Amino acid sequence: MSGRKFSDNKRTGIWKHYNANGKLHQIGEFKDDKQNSVWKFYFDTEEFMGTGTLENDKMIGLWKWYHKNATLYIERLYENGKLMNIQSCFDKNSIPQNCGEIINGNGYLLDHDLYNETDKVEKYE
Template identity: 45%
Template structure:
């Protein structure tokens, strides 16, 4: 059986300040093996493995304060399987599954205090239904009319104040015409 030798070289990049930005190995100009990326403040930003330039296995992504932000698996460069998200205070933000980089099944999103905010159902990356919606004390709120990917989703703050009504068509968020004044809250 022939032996194949592959040359790997250590690759390192720094910010203008001199702080380490990223470090890992490459072969044939593709990332391979363990890699680490850093925030400008020197704390770890993300770490995981590559195979021929594509993310594989478990990846961890961190907030600038060093606390875990996301953890989940990649398969050939696409998010796959269970992913967990956390706020900067360490409380869980969301949990659910992805298939080939697209949200699937039930996703649970949480308030910053750790209590459940909303339970959502996704199909092939599209938001199809809202099961429940709660304020920061666990009181059930009006979730909107979203069903089978069409309708509205009500967005609330921790106290249960309505911030926005988002419109969805075929599981996708629809921007309102420019003549209306709105603002968006990124809930994923």
């Protein structure tokens, strides 16, 4: 980690986290010791991976994740840290994929191996 700032023993300001290879992995802002801003994520090969907003350390609003070739992978809608809905999901060729079904926070998520780009899929309820 780099870019660590503290005020009264609380995390504050822009924080950057790095991969083991020294490349930027994520960047966002802490306010009053909580993640409170748009956070951006990157693959260890520096391609843009995704973005979303954290409020009081909880995911809110629309989060978007991308394949290494910069095509959209998935859009997920969060409310107060809870996954509420899967908006869309695509493979790296922009062909729609089954990423599960979440309605009002209930259902299941099929999470594809975005980082390694394998055919591995994990199911989460």
